[in-house]
């Protein structure tokens with residue numbers, strides 16, 4: 001009998017994969033032309049009357065005018081949050097607080113489609129991701145933390161956990177809705193009130209969330225949303241009425257915030273950058289690992305702090321992995337974020353595109369072996385094709401610096417000790433991935449990697465019950481899970 005081999009299945013990945021357009025409809029989306037600040041349960045004009053534009057990075061078109069909050073507005077918001085904390089929220093029985101949080105979770109689910117489309121319009125991410133990842137996970141964070149609200153004594157046995165007061169929260173543009181949920185849900189569950197600032201390029205889902213807070217009847221002032229850019233964020237960090245700062249963003253800004261908070265009584269958590277190692281051993285399931293590499297670096301245009309941006313492949317399989325990876329990359333569709341077939345949407349802003357382009361140019365100048373896919377990209381908007389560099393060295397800037405785009409730096413290794421040393425040779429320590437058939441190797445390697453989150457035989461998987469956070473310059477503290485409650489509590 002003739003033995004069947006895989007060669008019989010002629011897969012030609014290099015054909016141009018064409019799908020009919022399948023855009024998500026935007027008819028049902030209700031957006032205002034102008035958004036004010038959300039303070040004390042109402043939308044109010046900013047004191048100084050200034051507005052800025054938020055645009056759609058896939059079309060470069062303006063979506064809406066957004067209020068630019070100043071120090072004065074932050075002061076009003078912090079006072080509203082303080083008043084709500086002292087007179088309403090901290091006095092309310094925990095199980096009553098939980099009801100509001102559950103209600104918010106359910107309302108996000110009911111309006112999931114609307115939120116997904118707005119997230120993709122404002123930030124450029126593929127609808128498949130906002131629909132299947134960001135929005136459902138945002139709802140599940142509210143559900144998860146709602147469950148803890150009246151069980152805090154069980155979370156911390158023998159302690160009497162008490163809220164801190166007013167939390168000032170500053171979030172980035174890569175997961176706008178999900179980061180709002182990561183920040184707001186544990187703060188509310190622990191009895192704190194909130195002043196939150198979304199990123200300037202992606203404020204819309206946080207403002208739509210404010211509409212949900214109104215509809216849910218959340219007491220006035222419990223959550224306040226103050227839009228604006230760096231100066232607005234700094235006004236929140238430096239306001240004396242803030243008891244805790246929660247920040248997610250760049251390591252540079254994280255350092256500024258940490259300096260500003262030194263010597264104050266404010267608690268803080270910082271979720272900063274990353275340069276994760278994704279490690280493929282020779283005995284790994286190679287096809288799954290290739291999917292994991294793709295998911296690790298090309299997911300959300302590589303705008304992911306825990307992106308698997310450094311790939312380490314064991315020498316014996318390196319050629320095969322790189323060949324399969326290139327084949328798979330050629331099938332990735334870059335384009336309209338609202339199209340359901342799109343794998344890679346728009347780069348979030350012109351500034352971010354410039355940053356990616358300049359780091360890739362540095363990689364080319366440094367002499368790395370460079371490969372970029374040949375897919376077509378729209379003529380308008382901000383786009384970057386999936387790109388890999390192989391043959392790079394530990395000292396290359398593209399190996400050391402966070403690019404925050406769909407760009408992968410590939411190195412090879414021979415031994416476990418060698419790869420652990422290389423993987424740990426970074427200023428960051430947020431996440432890592434290990435691919436091998438051997439459970440014992442997973443335990444050996446993961447126990448030596450200095451990273452807060454490590455995936456084994458998978459990548460970029462999130463769950464509200466798992467803590468998330470980094471070592472070294474990747475930040476301070478943990479969010480998510482039981483660990484995510486304590487930064488919002490004082491214990492005695």
Ligand code: NAI
Pocket residue numbers: 170171172173174197198199200228229230231232233234235237248249250251253254256257271272273274304305352355402403404
């Ligand atoms: P960023 O750190 O400047 O922005 C994050 C948030 O902080 C935004 O809401 C921003 O308005 C606010 N902010 C900026 N300066 C502030 C200040 N002095 N005080 C208080 N708040 C402030 O990040 P940016 O400029 O948007 O991106 C630059 C680079 O940072 C990216 O290329 C990427 O490498 C990295 N980044 C990392 C993120 C992560 O999750 N680790 C998220 C966003 C960016």
Ligand code: MG
Pocket residue numbers: 054055056057121122123200201202203
């Ligand atoms: Mg925008």
